[in-house]
Every structure is written in C-alpha cells, then in structure tokens.
Amino acid sequence: QKEVEQDPGPLSVPEGAIVSLNCTYSNSAFQYFMWYRQYSRKGPELLMYTYSSGNKEDGRFTAQVDKSSKYISLFIRDSQPSDSATYLCAMSRNSGNTPLVFGKGTRLSVIA
Amino acid sequence: NAGVTQTPKFQVLKTGQSMTLQCAQDMNHNSMYWYRQDPGMGLRLIYYSASEGTTDKGEVPNGYNVSRLNKREFSLRLESAAPSQTSVYFCASRWVRGTEAFFGQGTRLTVV
Numbered sequence: 001q002k003e004v005e006q007d008p009g010p011l012s013v014p015e016g017a018i019v020s021l022n023c024t025y026s027n028s029a030f031q032y033f034m035w036y037r038q039y040s041r042k043g044p045e046l047l048m049y050t051y052s053s054g055n056k057e058d059g060r061f062t063a064q065v066d067k068s069s070k071y072i073s074l075f076i077r078d079s080q081p082s083d084s085a086t087y088l089c090a091m092s093r094n095s096g097n098t099p100l101v102f103g104k105g106t107r108l109s110v111i112a
Numbered sequence: 113n114a115g116v117t118q119t120p121k122f123q124v125l126k127t128g129q130s131m132t133l134q135c136a137q138d139m140n141h142n143s144m145y146w147y148r149q150d151p152g153m154g155l156r157l158i159y160y161s162a163s164e165g166t167t168d169k170g171e172v173p174n175g176y177n178v179s180r181l182n183k184r185e186f187s188l189r190l191e192s193a194a195p196s197q198t199s200v201y202f203c204a205s206r207w208v209r210g211t212e213a214f215f216g217q218g219t220r221l222t223v224v
Contacts, residue, residue: 043215097162104154
C-alpha cells in the first residue's frame with residue numbers, strides 16, 4: 001500500500017459545479033497537508049496548505065483534514081474552466097527533514 | 113525573483129548517452145529535491161538533499177546520481193540513459209520541514 005492514495009480520475013464536471021477531490025494516507029506521522037495545482041506542461045504550484053486537522057478556506061477553495069480517518073479533501077465551489085488542471089495532494093511528517101509525499105494527482109476538466 | 117530554474121527545458125538522448133540536469137534556486141532554501149513525473153504515476157522522488165553537503169535516495173534512485181554543488185544548486189546526472197528514463201523531471205526546493213515546496217518548470221527528457 002502506498003503512503004498516499006489519490007484517485008487519478010479523470011474527472012469532468014460542468015461549469016459552476018462543486019468539485020470534491022480526496023486523498024487517503026496510511027502514515028499517522030503526517031502533520032502538514034497541501035494541495036498543489038498543475039496546469040498542462042507546467043510545474044506544480046501550491047494551492048492550499050493545512051497544518052494538522054481542520055478546515056481552511058480561501059475564496060472558492062476549501063481544504064479539510066480528518067486525521068482520525070487519515071483523509072483529506074479539497075472542495076472547489078462554482079468551478080470555472082480555468083480550474084481545469086491536475087490536482088495533487090502532498091503531505092509531510094513533523095520530524096526530520098523528510099520530503100513531501102505526493103498522491104498521483106487527479107485530472108479535472110471543467111466544461112463551459 | 114526567478115524561484116527555481118531548471119535547464120534544459122527539453123532534451124532528446126540516445127540510449128547510453130549521459131547528461132546532467134541543472135537546478136538552481138534563489139530563495140535561500142535548505143532542502144532541494146528531484147522528482148520524475150510519468151503518466152498515471154504522479155510525482156516520484158528520485159533523490160533529495162536536506163541541506164548543503166547531504167544527499168539521500170528517494171523512491172526511484174536507480175540509474176541516477178546527484179550533486180549538491182552549493183546551497184543554490186542541485187544537479188541530477190544520468191550516466192547511461194535508458195528509454196525507461198523518458199519522463200518529465202522536476203526540481204523543487206523548500207526552506208525547512210513543514211513549509212511548501214517550490215517547483216521548477218520541468219525538463220522533458222526523451223530517451224530513444
């Protein structure tokens with residue numbers, strides 16, 4: 001079992017829909033949780049960052065972390081065609097200088 | 113502010129040839145990373161350098177070597193390229209654990 005599991009999709013939704021993207025993980029030592037967005041032929045860019053459990057909202061984006069279930073989510077409200085990209089979850093432990101561990105990424109298409 | 117700069121952006125190699133991928137960051141980050149990204153596989157860690165003077169293997173190190181030349185630069189070398197190394201290579205850096213990683217724009221490598 002990989003440390004981080006993410007459904008690669010692809011996921012196709014109509015413009016204006018609410019999108020839910022999810023990752024599960026197996027290592028309870030993960031404390032830092034991130035969502036990266038990657039447009040085609042570009043490098044990943046940080047979208048959301050959460051420490052430990054809880055919710056964080058930024059405009060149309062909400063990140064949720066449920067450490068008891070080892071489950072993280074990203075919600076996109078009022079989705080736009082410009083949201084079409086690959087979304088990667090990433091997480092990191094709270095000790096040592098260990099690298100980020102990434103999910104496989106979910107490819108999202110928002111259709112106008 | 114350039115962030116993370118990778119060179120070259122594109123490269124075609126013949127099987128058995130060698131090459132070095134260059135990465136430089138101007139954010140005074142301590143840690144640097146090399147990932148490869150293949151369709152359906154997400155980002156997989158090749159090597160990383162937690163701090164200047166140290167390097168460690170990641171998930172897929174075979175066929176690669178790295179050099180942390182100084183705090184700014186972290187190079188990835190393919191000694192004898194194989195078609196299985198056809199991929200998009202990303203360099204990333206971050207300050208310390210728990211902070212976000214910043215990515216370069218990637219190097220698209222094809223080995224024929």
